[in-house]
Amino acid sequence: MSRGYNFSAGPSMLPEPVLRRAQEELLEWGGERASVLEVSHRGKAFVALNDKLEADLRRLLGVPSNYAVLFLQGGATQHFAQIPMNLAGPDDSADYLVTGHWSTKAVAEAKTLVKTHVVATGEAGKFTSVPERAQWQLTPGAAYLHVTPNETIQGVEFEEVPDVGDVPVVADMSSNILSRPVDVSRYGIIYAGAQKNMGAAGLTLLVIRDDLLAHKPRPLPNILTYAAHAKEKSLLNTPPAFAFYLTALVLEWIDAQGGLAEMARRNRAKTDMLYAAIDGSNGYYRNPVDPRYRSRMNVPFTLHDAALDEAFLSESKAAGLLTLKGHKAVGGMRASIYNAMPLEGVRALVDFMGDFARRHG
């Protein structure tokens, strides 16, 4: 066997050089005579790794100095709850733009903690587009506006958030972090689970503006307080050390490739190729998303006849094109093509799709 092209939505494909490096030093890391899995997070070697991780993330993402960069546990879903805990009191309002599966979940998890308001939702159109700014019903005095710039299941993505005045914008970028340059200064919080574009599941990046860290809207245990983690530079308690390490390697890899501008160029080239193949298939393959909001990370598509799905999945798997089954909420197929997916992987998929259509007419 050999490694396939892995189109899993997350956890998902990692750059092979990152895995090879991790493999090489899994038993002995950095002159420590121990694995990175075995060393104290209070020791010099791990503290240096943590410092470099933060510095590299700041540089790559262009994080202004008035933002803290935190590496936390719990997955983005936990932060659906932790964000209202930290930014709002129980009687405050918080606004949510609902554009698919994940933003719907974000509202649900916040409901016991804050008065949630949906400013607009794409639900009526089955989340195939993003509600226009003119339709958003913002709540005066809302503690924040939560947005999900990429929805992995529906495959909709939007770039910068339109102007919403002084309300802090909180963005769940779990599925498109580091895939393109972002103007961090437009956001109050950017957060992202690591398991798509940054490394291993079990780690969440959270970039937060200083003034929001100073909020104390309700009593909280220390471990759930972002300011406490910021004060200890992400080492308040034992961190998921291997996930820190792996993300550090992924950042080095992105850097060596040319940074976020190069990631954006590659992601555009990959999706241009894939959407062109879908749109040029005379309806054999279909993607229902408003072209202005088609995702550069997750490309759902259906076959003209769902009876062919099973053959498509088994034949693609045999060809080394892995995990193409779509989410049950939208059916069909989904190709997740994060940073680590090379252009060759997408070309192999496009070639297979053409070949499949010819054979199964």
Added chain:
Amino acid sequence: MSRGYNFSAGPSMLPEPVLRRAQEELLEWGGERASVLEVSHRGKAFVALNDKLEADLRRLLGVPSNYAVLFLQGGATQHFAQIPMNLAGPDDSADYLVTGHWSTKAVAEAKTLVKTHVVATGEAGKFTSVPERAQWQLTPGAAYLHVTPNETIQGVEFEEVPDVGDVPVVADMSSNILSRPVDVSRYGIIYAGAQKNMGAAGLTLLVIRDDLLAHKPRPLPNILTYAAHAKEKSLLNTPPAFAFYLTALVLEWIDAQGGLAEMARRNRAKTDMLYAAIDGSNGYYRNPVDPRYRSRMNVPFTLHDAALDEAFLSESKAAGLLTLKGHKAVGGMRASIYNAMPLEGVRALVDFMGDFARRHG
């Protein structure tokens, strides 16, 4: 360089066969043509891993069928907060036995969530012993009694908890889980961070009795609700997949060694040897802990003259005996000798200690 004997308190030494297996299959795991870091947690292969992980833990620890076994994120510290959230309302009382650093932290993290009561504390004796049952001032109607059967910093450990009637006993076994057989039926909850005896940091085991799962003492987000995780068999959201995998390997290793009875026998042999060396050194080395409560996992000791500490640390490191520096709260040295530390490692330490004493008179 080669691997040393690593006495780190956590993250700490892992069994070398576990690391070698993880290294071998880091790029391709289980016929998946991908790393275990890259596969979907909803895929068959990972679901099978998760099922086996739970089954192996149940068998090794002897978990009765009326308990759920959860693998969660966040570290034991997060559960200092999540346990009161799940077991008590804001006006309920919860009892805490304070025996050192970690139980002190557990009380502090619970304070915003429940009325905490310290039933007894070893603080006056600098936590060198465990308060006797007769001194405990239990609160009638307490939601639970929290205990910490092993304190890593002070090096005090007690075995089963004395009878406390119907109040559920919640035990933080982060530092001695799987080191000896335990009567699970005596506890309401047993929880433990994985990074000492079970694998990688970033994973917490939580074993909870069914009737406690049914409690709904306050509104909570789903992600912080134990019952929601139980319903989804630990796959409510993306799990820290590599940590699941590593713990599965550690459990297989423990099983192959002979299970928890054999772990207990080895841990007893290791600590018998080390405490004998300390006690037989004519005061050159000292451990201040009440012999009835000396830890089988963490052995703090001081040198008769603290001016020798630096030489001890640099010479031991040169001899491949790593991370022996004690916690600043107690000073001196600390040897953490979890399951993965072989008897040969402790023998090497004892030999070094004898040699050091002779050379530095």
